[in-house]
Amino acid sequence: MVIGVVNGPNLGRLGRRQPDIYGRTSLSDIEASLRGAFPDVEFRFFQSNHEGLIIDTLEGWSDQGVRRIVINPGALTHQSYALRDAIEGLDLMVVEVHLSNIYRREPFRAHSLIAPVAVGQISGLGVMGYHLAVRYLLTASPEL
Ligand code: DQA
Numbered sequence: 001m002v003i004g005v006v007n008g009p010n011l012g013r014l015g016r017r018q019p020d021i022y023g024r025t026s027l028s029d030i031e032a033s034l035r036g037a038f039p040d041v042e043f044r045f046f047q048s049n050h051e052g053l054i055i056d057t058l059e060g061w062s063d064q065g066v067r068r069i070v071i072n073p074g075a076l077t078h079q080s081y082a083l084r085d086a087i088e089g090l091d092l093m094v095v096e097v098h099l100s101n102i103y104r105r106e107p108f109r110a111h112s113l114i115a116p117v118a119v120g121q122i123s124g125l126g127v128m129g130y131h132l133a134v135r136y137l138l139t140a141s142p143e144l
Helices: 028-039 051-063 081-090 130-140
Strands: 002-007 044-049 068-072 093-098 121-122
Touching: 002 028, 002 051, 002 130, 028 130, 044 051, 044 121, 051 081, 068 130, 093 130, 121 130
Parallel strands: 002 044, 002 068, 068 093, 093 121
Antiparallel strands: none
């Protein structure tokens, strides 16, 4: 099974960026840990600070038949109608992940534009959130 893992703006600096909030694990370490934990999954990984490139990537993956997506949209979560529309329009099965608990931080983070078009959301469980999202997508039925 193919699973796409997308990380949005500023997540390329994980490990160095506000480690008290986001932890000390780098994004490449997260990706390696996913490959290690799920050797049978064919992962596609993508990180960008650019909204349009993320949407282009989701379109490309969708055209290739990749429908199961783990996404941490970073701050696009709270501001991107374009990303929301892409996920809805491409009919992707998305699990939204946040390393931090977006509901116990600044008020603007408590609203996700992505959640209504996601299957579910995992927030505040750190790196484990990515692993749990993959576990879910492996068992979810394709018609979801
Ligand atoms: C984040 C939470 C967002 O509010 C923030 O903009 C991020 C990271 C998280 O993983 O906790 O960049 O998505």
